[in-house]
Amino acid sequence: MQRRRRTTRLTLRRTTAGAAAAAVTAALALTACGGPAPDEGLERSDAERLVITPADAPASADTVAATEHLGLLALRATDEPDANALVSPASLTFALALLAEGARGETAASLDAALGATGENRTSAYNALQGMLAEHDGDPAVVQDDELPDEPVLHLANQAVLDDGLTVEQPYLDALAASFDAGVQRTDLASGEGKKVLDGWVNEHTGGLIEKSAIEPDPLLRLVLQNAILLAARWETPFLxxxxxxxxxxxxxxxxxxxxxxxxxxxxxxxxxxxxxxxxxxxxxxxxxxxxxxxxxxxxxxxxxxxxxxxxxxxxxxxxxxxxxxxxxELEPPVLDLAPALEEAGLAGLYDGADLSGISTTEPLEVSQVMQQAYLSLDEDGTVAAAVTEIGMETSGIAPGxxxxxxxxxxxxxxxxxxxxxxxxxxxxxxxxxxx
Structure with missing residues (x-):
């Protein structure tokens, strides 16, 4: 049965999102005419993707519990307590897990505590969870179809966007590739070109449900970590x-x-x-x-x-x-600044004097913003939902019946x-x- 469009606004959103995705595709097809190639600036790691099974990741249950806890803190972080609130706990913790791979000292300890596991146990746990979700991966553009897919689609993607001037430790790039299957892009994060890279990735991996990145170009911006999660699923028993x-x-x-x-x-x-x-x-x-x-x-x-x-x-x-x-x-709350939730979780130090030397030793970095966008639609047939969490890092100027x-x-x-x-x-x- 074809899904009924409940509101003109939802119809317009999907139509314009689909048009935007088509426009991006068309633009990429014109690279011979001077446009950027789809993988221009792509920085590859030689590290092979390492898939950990749940049996080899005993800390998985602890990381799920930590994700639940952080999700509740994020749900309460809205500036409008009487408004609807929507968050993705999993998107937040996967983004923080990407960050944790490059954290050292007290910063690493605070992230480990918030994420529910330490060091290699933490990496293995999030690797295993991502591997289990990957069993349901599919094209995020499925959300543009009139009908929900016969089988659920759960799409999860990670990316690191590096500023042209940032020198990054190779072990960090290897960890992102091996354990999180994360792509790495280089661009000028102080320019409009950098904004296009961020926006294009968000639009693609949410099937157009979230059209743009919440991160704005800045001369001090050096690195942006992005996580996207998208779900399209039918009810086992649809409502009439x-x-x-x-x-x-x-x-x-x-x-x-x-x-x-x-x-x-x-x-x-x-x-x-x-x-x-x-x-x-x-x-x-x-x-x-x-x-x-x-x-x-x-x-x-x-x-x-x-x-x-x-x-x-x-x-x-x-x-x-x-x-x-x-x-x-149909929920689409404003962009959520996760700083209050992270502070309550004991992660206020990410914003001031963080030790992220596992990412770069040539330039001290600290987190400048952690933002999340989310969308959810629920009707008789099932659910479509998407979320993007982005962590922006700047040069700090301070050593790290x-x-x-x-x-x-x-x-x-x-x-x-x-x-x-x-x-x-x-x-x-x-x-x-x-x-x-």
Missing amino acids: ESTTRDEDFTGPDGTAPTEMLHGTESWAYAAHDGWAAVRLPYVDAFHADVLLPPSGTDPAEITPETLDALQEALAAEGPRLVELAMPTL DGPVRMIVDRPYLLRIAHTETSLPLFLAAVRSPQH
């Missing part, structure tokens, strides 16, 4: 379009009619400490947890203990009949989308005002 109707949803600004999906199916259901939760599986490998707090509780204020208890219960419980009503969604249970999602709630086998949280949303 004929049952979608408006119901009241009460958010921070009052009660308003809201388009809601309706379904009664056998799903895993759990309740704990006043919260209710239902797990909605996609056709393979991924699921979405809908977590409804007690009335009057903001969804972003869930404690790690409550979240853990609900996840454990959902994984352990057999399916039961659930009568569910929940909003359709019974009947159906009813669950009516009619107030702010939490949405968590995860990889089922590892429980790695891919997207996390506090939905407070779902009206399109």
Whole structure:
């Protein structure tokens, strides 16, 4: 069944994104006429891609727990506590893992603590997680299709963009290539050409859902690390379009009619400490947890203990009949500055006096910005979501059961989308005002 376009805005977004992608492709095809080649400035490492299996990465569970914790901190970092919030915990931690490969001393220790594992154990854990997700890789342009793919597509990509004047340690480039399959580009990060490199990569690896990089050119900018995650997945049991109707949803600004999906199916259901939760599986490998707090509780204020208890219960419980009503969604929050979340995670030192000498010994670097952009659409058929996390570094100048249970999602709630086998949280949303 062809997916219904809910809003003119979504149709326009996909149309213009597709046109932009086509324009980029056409521009690259004109390299003979003086345009830049697609791989101009590409810096290659001779290191072969090393794929670590989960059995050889015992710290994977710890890194998943750390990703969950950082995701909750990021969800609370918005400047508008009454607005919808959407983050990708996995995108953030993969970007930080790229940075950690070049960190030394106290900076390395703080990153290890935040990422849940130390040194080679950390590298192996994120390598293994990326390898498991890669089993579902596909063309990110699939999000431009009218229908969701038959099997879920989870696309994850990493890149390092180096300024022309930066001398980088070869072991760092080798680590990015071997453990993270990261491409490396060289460009002038103080110029418009550098901005085009950043923008083009973001647009390509999010299928046009996120069109531009959040990083702006700057004469002091020396290195940008980029991570992109994209998901396109059908529900295992789609909702019927004929049952979608408006119901009241009460958010921070009052009660308003809201388009809601309706379904009664056998799903895993759990309740704990006043919260209710239902797990909605996609056709393979991924699921979405809908977590409804007690009335009057903001969804972003869930404690790690409550979240853990609900996840454990959902994984352990057999399916039961659930009568569910929940909003359709299209979320595209503003660019999120992750500095407050990183400070709360003990990483404030990244911005002042960081030791990143594993990246470069010729020029002291420190983090100047960590930004994330995200997009999510959810309807009767499934979910499309994308996120980009970017870490910009500058020269610092300083040396370095019974009947159906009813669950009516009619107030702010939490949405968590995860990889089922590892429980790695891919997207996390506090939905407070779902009206399109």
